[in-house]
Amino acid sequence: KTQVEQSPQSLVVRQGENCVLQCNYSVTPDNHLRWFKQDTGKGLVSLTVLVHENDKTSNGRYSATLDKDAKHSTLHITATLLDDTATYICVVADRGSALGRLHFGAGTQLIVIP
Amino acid sequence: DMKVTQMPRYLIKRMGENVLLECGQDMSHETMYWYRQDPGLGLQLIYISYDVDSNSEGDIPKGYRVSRKKREHFSLILDSAKTNQTSVYFCASHGTGGPDTQYFGPGTRLLVL
Numbered sequence: 001k002t003q004v005e006q007s008p009q010s011l012v013v014r015q016g017e018n019c020v021l022q023c024n025y026s027v028t029p030d031n032h033l034r035w036f037k038q039d040t041g042k043g044l045v046s047l048t049v050l051v052h053e054n055d056k057t058s059n060g061r062y063s064a065t066l067d068k069d070a071k072h073s074t075l076h077i078t079a080t081l082l083d084d085t086a087t088y089i090c091v092v093a094d095r096g097s098a099l100g101r102l103h104f105g106a107g108t109q110l111i112v113i114p
Numbered sequence: 115d116m117k118v119t120q121m122p123r124y125l126i127k128r129m130g131e132n133v134l135l136e137c138g139q140d141m142s143h144e145t146m147y148w149y150r151q152d153p154g155l156g157l158q159l160i161y162i163s164y165d166v167d168s169n170s171e172g173d174i175p176k177g178y179r180v181s182r183k184k185r186e187h188f189s190l191i192l193d194s195a196k197t198n199q200t201s202v203y204f205c206a207s208h209g210t211g212g213p214d215t216q217y218f219g220p221g222t223r224l225l226v227l
Contacts, residue, residue: 004156036218043118043204043220089156103151104156 003027006090006105013080014113021108023073023090031100033066035075036089038107044089047075080112117141118219120205126225133192135222137205145208146188147172148180150201151221157204163188195226 004025013019022057027112032051036044039075048057050073057064063086077084090105119138125132132165137146144165149157149172159172164180181189188207192199205219 002156041221044218046216061115069194091139101159104158106154 002106003103004090004092004105006088006108008108010105010111012111012113015080015082017080018076018078019080019110021077021088021090021110022074023075023105025071025073025090025092025103025105027094027103029093029094029095030068030071033073034071034091034093035062035073036091037083038089039074040086043098049089062064077101077110080110082112082114086110098100118205118207118217120203120219120222122222123220124223126227127195128227129197130162130194133195133224133226134175135203135205135224137188137190137192137194137219139188139207140186141207141209141217142185143207143209144185145184146182147208148178148188149169149204149206149207150174151204152201160190160203195224197226200224200226 007022008022032049035047038044038048047062048059048064053068055066061078062112066073076109087107087109089107092103095098121136146163148160149159156224158174160174160178161172163169166182166185169180200218203222208216
């Protein structure tokens, strides 16, 4: 059973618009959550990591929140650019160390059009 | 600035042929991983290596084996490849400094005909 669910599956926005990506998970324990950006045919690039209950992070135009009680995270992208076109993947770790397992969502495919 | 490298980046093989995918990292990380990524699915863990000759099965090890003879290299081997092993394979490594010391390679696209 998939333990990390992302929505929407795909999203099309116009350049300059804002968008919100959702991640719901059932992983227990949930040590930390990370958002990755994956350009087509490329590897995973980390955008941000959230560790604590009600964490909020900001990385340029990317900001994220984590609600551990609800097991829910959001990734906000403001003033989207064409280069934001990519798949965004939510990953939940059940431990903080390398001994932990990573649980991957299937990703949200974001397409930014002119 | 890529810290985890994978070779080759693209590979086409015929069913029944052997496949060798190589992964390298220059950070002296003890733990390395092999994942595969298929459309509509999250990355699935094939094998974990905790150090040289210390390997464990992941969630989908069937049809694969691994080799770790040096800390900086981790190989994934497909003996007699099958068409359902067509996928994108990612290698990753993890240091001891918490979640920020985890890195992914660029991936290898494997097509088995």
